[in-house]
Amino acid sequence: MTSLLRLLTGKPQPAPRAVSRETIAITLGNGQIVEVLRVRDPRARRIKLSVDERGPRLTLPMRASEIAGQRFVIEHGDWLLAQIASASSDAASLQAHVSTRIPLRGRELPLQWRQARYLRLQLNDDALEIAAPETVSPANLRRALRDFYEGQARADVGRWLPKYLPGLPRAPSRLRYRVMSSQWGSLAPDASLSLDLSLVLATPAAFEYVLVHELCHLIHADHSRAFWREVEARCPDWRDQREYFRASGRALKASLRRLIADDK
Numbered sequence: 001m002t003s004l005l006r007l008l009t010g011k012p013q014p015a016p017r018a019v020s021r022e023t024i025a026i027t028l029g030n031g032q033i034v035e036v037l038r039v040r041d042p043r044a045r046r047i048k049l050s051v052d053e054r055g056p057r058l059t060l061p062m063r064a065s066e067i068a069g070q071r072f073v074i075e076h077g078d079w080l081l082a083q084i085a086s087a088s089s090d091a092a093s094l095q096a097h098v099s100t101r102i103p104l105r106g107r108e109l110p111l112q113w114r115q116a117r118y119l120r121l122q123l124n125d126d127a128l129e130i131a132a133p134e135t136v137s138p139a140n141l142r143r144a145l146r147d148f149y150e151g152q153a154r155a156d157v158g159r160w161l162p163k164y165l166p167g168l169p170r171a172p173s174r175l176r177y178r179v180m181s182s183q184w185g186s187l188a189p190d191a192s193l194s195l196d197l198s199l200v201l202a203t204p205a206a207f208e209y210v211l212v213h214e215l216c217h218l219i220h221a222d223h224s225r226a227f228w229r230e231v232e233a234r235c236p237d238w239r240d241q242r243e244y245f246r247a248s249g250r251a252l253k254a255s256l257r258r259l260i261a262d263d264k
Helices: 002-009 066-075 077-087 138-167 197-201 204-216 225-234 238-259
Strands: 020-027 033-040 048-052 055-060 101-104 107-115 120-124 127-132 174-178 185-187 192-196
Touching: 020 066, 033 066, 033 077, 048 077, 048 238, 055 066, 055 077, 066 077, 101 138, 101 197, 101 238, 120 138, 127 138, 138 174, 138 197, 138 204, 138 238, 185 204, 192 197, 192 204, 197 204, 197 238, 204 225, 204 238
Parallel strands: 033 055, 107 127, 174 192
Antiparallel strands: 020 033, 048 055, 101 107, 120 127, 185 192
């Protein structure tokens, strides 16, 4: 496109501006100083603040001023501190008879520990009861937690999937849950569907959007306008869910890795 414009106008076209990054220190309203990665991105349309395992990130459009960015961080100071605290909380790893909560469906689920001869996890009302020997091995605990998460993910998809099947050319041939490094889901040529296990840590609306996204690939294998029309017909707020993953996705994946790190 740039070469064509140069031929038509006879003028050299400016090169697209690159993304710039720098770490800055911002003093919040309570006097606490936090280090924030400030990213100026030509693709950004609005100021955005997010937190992942690498820390706070402030994204600025090219036209936004640095002062406006700092003001945005200060205005969201309480939220920022809560996110930083959550990222470093005991929910990040699971320690037998010590940890008090784990992430599930967009919130922190309280844990109730009790000593028992055999390891067992059971969801009771708004808490997860873990019966475990006092000397339960970390590997067994991680494996049990992974099984629990997969069971919860299968239950969610089992509730959502039937309402979408009538509008599809065929049903997925197989459904698997995997720990994915970057993707949230994938659909193979044989119609087997893979979903990232960390989706069960996300809000249910975001999880369901990913399911809809992958199911729509049964209709259109690409990301054409026709594909996105199918997605919007089934999930009108898909843009909000996509923004959720852009802001929180890396933290979700990192949290799952810490919880079941050695369980392949």
